[in-house]
Amino acid sequence: MPEGHSLRRLADELDATFAGSAVRTSSPQGRFAGSAALLDGTRLLRADAAGKHLLVDFEGDRLLHVHLGLYGTFLVHRPPVTPPVGQVRLRLVSEDAWADLRGPTACELYTPEQKVELLARLGPDPLRPDADPLRAWERIRRSRTPVGALLMDQSVIAGIGNVYRAEILFRHGLHPLRPGLAVRRGQFLALWVDLAELMADGVRVGRIETVRPEHLHLVGPGERPAYVYRRAGEPCRLCGRTVLTEELVGRNLYWCPRCQPAYRGRA
Missing domain, CATH: 3.20.190.10 (MutM-like, N-terminal)
Known part of the structure; x- marks a missing residue:
C-alpha cells in the first residue's frame, strides 16, 4: 500500500x-x-x-x-x-x-x-505543516500496545506504512514490541522529527530512502537499500546479528535484536 x-x-x-x-x-x-x-x-x-x-x-x-x-x-x-x-x-x-x-x-x-x-x-501527518506531534504522543504514552502497532495505527500517526515503521524504529534503537507507555517523550519527539524529514525526502525523490549516507557503503549492488525491512534472516548491516521478523496486527515486523534490544521493564 x-x-x-x-x-x-x-x-x-x-x-x-x-x-x-x-x-x-x-x-x-x-x-x-x-x-x-x-x-x-x-x-x-x-x-x-x-x-x-x-x-x-x-x-x-x-x-x-x-x-x-x-x-x-x-x-x-x-x-x-x-x-x-x-x-x-x-x-x-x-x-x-x-x-x-x-x-x-x-x-x-x-x-x-x-x-x-x-x-x-486521523492522527497528525508528519508531512502536513499543521501537524501536532503531541497529539500522537498523548496516545502513545498512555498505551500498553506495542509501539510497532501504534505507529501503523492511522488514528495515532497518519501516513506511516510498514517500510517507514520498520526503518524508523531501527534508526532510533526501539524494539517494535516495546509498549507505547515505555517510550520516553524525548525518544518519540526525536523519532517524529526524523520521520518528517525522511518522508519529506520521499516526496522529493519519489521513493523511500532510510539508510544514512554514512552507511550506504554497506548496501551491496542490487540490494534493497534498507536497514531491516524485508531482511529477515540476513545479517544486520551495523552489528551483524540476524534480522528477526514476527507478525503483528496482520503485518510483518522486522528488527535487529542487538540494535533494538527488547524492553525488560523496571526491576
Missing part, C-alpha cells in the same frame, strides 16, 4: 497540473459515473493529502476523496488523450493533461463536513 509520501507527491502533482482548470470528468468503468457527471466541467480548486487519503476540492463545495489501497494508481499524462485501458474508475481531462484512476479502495464524493470528520479521525 502506498505510504504517506506517495499520496503527498500525488497530491502535489495533481495540484500543479490541474488546479484552477475546468476539467472533464468521466468514469469509463461506470462505477463512479453519477458522481463524475456532477464534477464534469467544473474547476478543480486544489489537491491535498492527509496520511494515505487524497482530497481534491472542486468548485461548488464538492470534494473527491480517494484511498488507493493496495492496488490503486492515479497517473497523470500529457496529451494526446488515449482511449481508456482496463478498469478506469475516474478520468480527469484538461487542455494540458489527463489522469486515470484505477483500482482504488475508495473513490467517492465528500461533503465539507465529511472531510472534517475524516481529518478528526
